[in-house]
Amino acid sequence: MQDYTPLKKGPELMAPEERSQKHAVHYAWVDANREQVNAKAREWYQRNKERRKAAAKIFRDKNAERVLAEATERRHSLTSTQRERYAMKMRNWRSDISNWGRFRANVLKQTAKTRGLPFDPELKTILQEMIQQSRLCRCCGKTLQFGIARGHQNKDSASVDKVVPSLGYVRNNVQIVCTECNRRKSDSTLAQQRQLLAYTEKYNPEQGAYARG
Numbered sequence: 001m002q003d004y005t006p007l008k009k010g011p012e013l014m015a016p017e018e019r020s021q022k023h024a025v026h027y028a029w030v031d032a033n034r035e036q037v038n039a040k041a042r043e044w045y046q047r048n049k050e051r052r053k054a055a056a057k058i059f060r061d062k063n064a065e066r067v068l069a070e071a072t073e074r075r076h077s078l079t080s081t082q083r084e085r086y087a088m089k090m091r092n093w094r095s096d097i098s099n100w101g102r103f104r105a106n107v108l109k110q111t112a113k114t115r116g117l118p119f120d121p122e123l124k125t126i127l128q129e130m131i132q133q134s135r136l137c138r139c140c141g142k143t144l145q146f147g148i149a150r151g152h153q154n155k156d157s158a159s160v161d162k163v164v165p166s167l168g169y170v171r172n173n174v175q176i177v178c179t180e181c182n183r184r185k186s187d188s189t190l191a192q193q194r195q196l197l198a199y200t201e202k203y204n205p206e207q208g209a210y211a212r213g
């Protein structure tokens with residue numbers, strides 16, 4: 001690292017020209033030592049991760065309206081290049097299967113909130129454990145597809161089913177199924193599913209049940 005004397009007084013105590021001069025020196029130094037600075041920042045973050053996260057959460061909760069307004073403002077002021085770059089970053093992030101649990105949990109947290117359903121804050125971990133066990137639909141057994149954006153899912157996309165809908169997104173009440181099975185299930189009541197099953201079993205010629213019935 002090059003020699004560097006840190007700023008002795010806060011920028012607010014300096015005359016504007018002194019301030020900009022000191023800042024120019026400071027940022028020139030930062031630029032010249034980018035790697036070390038980043039490494040040090042990363043190391044600090046790892047040491048203070050939990051504390052930092054807790055503080056950020058307190059700030060977000062306290063300033064919920066401001067945080068939301070600023071995020072909206074930032075989104076609206078993006079140039080088309082920035083927008084595209086951001087979309088690409090998100091696509092890459094989503095297509096990494098190790099982010100799937102977090103991605104789905106983020107979306108479902110909002111769903112649960114809107115519908116007033118129970119939501120386990122550990123859902124991302126629960127989902128990640130489940131896809132480590134198997135990447136097949138728990139209902140029909142087909143191979144699931146992961147990492148597709150909301151609104152673009154096809155019938156093979158992985159989705160999270162609430163086995164008993166009113167119990168919400170909690171451990172032991174969530175299963176990973178394909179979008180096709182999930183839709184079919186949510187379109188019918190348990191009574192209708194029983195009716196269909198009874199009907200299929202009764203009249204399915206392969207089982208010979210028709211002859212018996």
Ligand SMILES: [Zn+2]
Nearest residue numbers: 137140178181
């Ligand atoms: Zn399925």
